[in-house]
Amino acid sequence: MRSRFYTSLSILIVLCISCVNTDDFELPEPESLKDDFNGITTSISAVKGHYNIETKEIYTFQETDVFMEGYVISSDEGGNFYKKLVLQDKPENPTSGIQILVDDASLFNSYEFGRKLYIKLDGLSLWKNNGVMQLGIQNRGDVVVIPKALIEEHLIKSIKRENITPISLTLSEFSLAYANLYVQVEDVQFNKNLVRDAHIFSLAGESTDRYDAERQLESCIDGFTTMLSTSTYSDFKSMLLPKGSGSITGVLSRNFYDDHFVLILNSPKDLNFSSGSRCDPEFFTCGNETEMGVELLFEENFNAITNENMLDRKGWTNININGGKRFEDATLLGNRFLRVSAYNTMESPMEVWLVTPNINLDKSIEEVLTFEIKASFDNATILTVYITDDFTGNPRTTNWKLLDAQVPKGPSNQNGLIFKKSEFDISCFNGNVNIAFKYLGSAPDKTTTYDIDNVRVTGN
CATH class of the missing domain: 2.60.120.260 (Galactose-binding domain-like)
Known part of the structure; x- marks a missing residue:
């Protein structure tokens, strides 16, 4: 009887010790593991170099065993990106980015923000559309989404998932060199006519908004302007614009007609306007009496x-x-x-x-x-x-x-x-x-x- 008591007590003590947190027992972080991909790789910049800007002809990769590597900087969780992934070449100080067209409206479940991917190029086609470079499948003179049956063949997930550090830019520094890259702009505000008390605009929920709604941003640093573009199908389209100033983090892209630059949010959390005051110019006024005279x-x-x-x-x-x-x-x-x-x-x-x-x-x-x-x-x-x-x-x-x-x-x-x-x-x-x-x-x-x-x- 006593023997059985000591045996049970010993087991209990061992179990208790095994539950104690110690510095000697830590689960390895997947991000710290060595990437075991051993294929032939190339850069996003090298891939984009195959496109002929003068002829504008679609380029199709054929009979190649080369993979393009990059990091995911877009998320369709909030519905602001649709059937596309945006990749850049490095998690910090990137130099080149590209869009991958994919027939999947829930890419965030499999290809998370910061995840490193290897893109099998054989069979994919490259073109420039709406001002940005895209990879997909050629179909009758267009480049369209990679079909569901071929997604896993062309998109290979690495075990690496990195923190993405946005490039800090002012609005005056926007250029095609930063297209499809993850950027951050500081000290910006929405145009005053969008945030008046009588009517504060939403991100994309106005009756006149169609497809992608644009809201004008103004820099408190250099006076330049740009547009924040939000899909009318996004989950956060009805969010009201903040009145103050602050910072925005998102993907730099071009509008549908390739007329101007736009910023695209992954999430409304990327709008950080919590404490900044506005930087409007000084408006002249005599007073507030506006009743029409006789x-x-x-x-x-x-x-x-x-x-x-x-x-x-x-x-x-x-x-x-x-x-x-x-x-x-x-x-x-x-x-x-x-x-x-x-x-x-x-x-x-x-x-x-x-x-x-x-x-x-x-x-x-x-x-x-x-x-x-x-x-x-x-x-x-x-x-x-x-x-x-x-x-x-x-x-x-x-x-x-x-x-x-x-x-x-x-x-x-x-x-x-x-x-x-x-x-x-x-x-x-x-x-x-x-x-x-x-x-x-x-x-x-x-x-x-x-x-x-x-x-x-x-x-x-």
């Missing part, structure tokens, strides 16, 4: 403007600094207004100023300025509005005061558009004032169309 001091609805000469005779200044396209009269559904756009102009930059005639405020008080703006084919917010009481006749030599105009975010077409009204208290001015609408476009990436209508000043 006396009409100035009005222009452009209904009678059918050519430039008529605009000149009324005292308007309509000038393109570089001599190109200016504001033009346009009509939609019987309503006439002035329109400007850099689309199809080849102008870069396209700087256009539309300045009102003198508006005299000497015989009135409590003056209020109103005007209406409509946006369409929107790919950037590039219209600003100013006021001055000392117009020199040259917009560039005039001392302007910037107004906080409500420049609308328009859709990518003209369906369902409405004008948005801005109202300003200008009662602190005397004498003559002039209002200016400045358009600063750049073809082909900043070509938003703007319509201006119903410019009025009232007083009492």
